[in-house]
Amino acid sequence: MDPEQRQGWTTASVEAVPRLDATTDPTPGLVLIYSRLHAHLPSVVPFATDATTLGREADNTLSIPEAAVSRHHALVERRSDGYWIVDNGSTNGTVVNGERVKAHRLQDQDVIRVGDTVFRHASSGIYPFGAYRLDGEVVDAARPFEHGVTDSPLVGGYQMDAILDRLARVAVTLISVVIQGESGTGKELVAREIHRLSGRSGPLQAINCAALPANLLESELFGYKKGAFTGASSDKTGLVRAAHKGTLFLDEIGDMPLEAQAKLLRVLQEREVVPLGSTVAQPVDVRVVCATHRDLEQKVAEGTFRGDLLARLRELQVELPALRDRREDLHVLVRHFLAAARRPKTKVTFPFMLAVAHYDWPYNVRELESAVKLGLALADGGELDLAHLPTPVQRALDGHGRVSSAPAGSMRPEASASPAPKAAPGGRSQAPAEHELRELLRQHAGNIAAVGRSLGKERMQVHRWLKHHGIDPDDYR
Numbered sequence: 001m002d003p004e005q006r007q008g009w010t011t012a013s014v015e016a017v018p019r020l021d022a023t024t025d026p027t028p029g030l031v032l033i034y035s036r037l038h039a040h041l042p043s044v045v046p047f048a049t050d051a052t053t054l055g056r057e058a059d060n061t062l063s064i065p066e067a068a069v070s071r072h073h074a075l076v077e078r079r080s081d082g083y084w085i086v087d088n089g090s091t092n093g094t095v096v097n098g099e100r101v102k103a104h105r106l107q108d109q110d111v112i113r114v115g116d117t118v119f120r121h122a123s124s125g126i127y128p129f130g131a132y133r134l135d136g137e138v139v140d141a142a143r144p145f146e147h148g149v150t151d152s153p154l155v156g157g158y159q160m161d162a163i164l165d166r167l168a169r170v171a172v173t174l175i176s177v178v179i180q181g182e183s184g185t186g187k188e189l190v191a192r193e194i195h196r197l198s199g200r201s202g203p204l205q206a207i208n209c210a211a212l213p214a215n216l217l218e219s220e221l222f223g224y225k226k227g228a229f230t231g232a233s234s235d236k237t238g239l240v241r242a243a244h245k246g247t248l249f250l251d252e253i254g255d256m257p258l259e260a261q262a263k264l265l266r267v268l269q270e271r272e273v274v275p276l277g278s279t280v281a282q283p284v285d286v287r288v289v290c291a292t293h294r295d296l297e298q299k300v301a302e303g304t305f306r307g308d309l310l311a312r313l314r315e316l317q318v319e320l321p322a323l324r325d326r327r328e329d330l331h332v333l334v335r336h337f338l339a340a341a342r343r344p345k346t347k348v349t350f351p352f353m354l355a356v357a358h359y360d361w362p363y364n365v366r367e368l369e370s371a372v373k374l375g376l377a378l379a380d381g382g383e384l385d386l387a388h389l390p391t392p393v394q395r396a397l398d399g400h401g402r403v404s405s406a407p408a409g410s411m412r413p414e415a416s417a418s419p420a421p422k423a424a425p426g427g428r429s430q431a432p433a434e435h436e437l438r439e440l441l442r443q444h445a446g447n448i449a450a451v452g453r454s455l456g457k458e459r460m461q462v463h464r465w466l467k468h469h470g471i472d473p474d475d476y477r
Contacts, residue, residue: 029126034353035117038134052076069115099404132157136332156329171197179291181320184366187291195247202246205239210255224276248286254294265309323361337372351386359396400456446477
């Protein structure tokens, strides 16, 4: 199948998908994380029948026309206990969560590698993801939302578009919003987007409630009159009044002291603020947006957060997904950060993206942005490769492609009681034995790049191993 045919098939298949929401679509399947052929592959592979085949030949459910993929590489079949991926004796193997498997019962968020194409498994709601391409383009005919926002800084596919749709619906109201998410997921960016979409004439004023002690937090929020306390040499307008006709963003609201919570509740109820040292209330028109990584319900139960204040603040709650739960957005985010650094044409290698796809990103989008910046500095104008990533990200490929010792269908490796073997950054746990290298050379007809892919290593490392063992790859060509 030539590129034009593949592109036509991809577009047609996506446009034929009805507009569905992931919460109502029960269909499981695979979501594309990365492939060199991503422009010619669909973004999703639904498990719409009892058997789904993956391989190089055109008669597969999904044809992946690359050399690293066997003619009929793997099969996904529905069994009584769920969906299983079964390797069909492929040359390079089927890799799930970094381990080469013969058969594996798929679980939500499993990362699957077939040749040089990487997917994640979604246990349901697969169809809406199909509208979103890895280059950032969207197939409008299949897009499940019609919010009309085209210039949003929220970068990603279906999951971020779903959030943007909710924001667009409530932004012009005075509904208070609590943004929940791990560190680095973009909570402040969402707050700024709410303010931008609101069209409110006033400014956005932001404060981190965890960064200031109680007395300073109150004076920053509510302001004070001259002489209210020692050092108050002049009047100060607090952030609440400074945000008049605009938006007040309270970051890490879960760390706000109880006394300040009581005063904030009064501001929200009365729509007026009393500066410290004053007896005169001043009217304010503010829209409040809060963010936290804490469980506010638990804090209410512990008595460290007011339930009545939570009821006022959480008229809408927005949950931001962790980056490890939306790996299909990794490539478009990498391209976004390259463009932001004025390096939009910089290329990334497959090993670079393979490590990015397998790392769990505990500090989320912020950590990925830092990784791209480091890569650009280390690459010195060249393409971004595995060696240009931070060491923890490189180590996501430690032992990558090793044969699984766990029973078929067991939990993901990180959930196992036995840790994976330690390894040098960027590759397998130890150098392959001479016989293993010779067997791989035989399988790949002396193709060093293909041997490197099967080992999760770059060609230069393979050449070093061959030199160490005195092996001439020309003997296998």
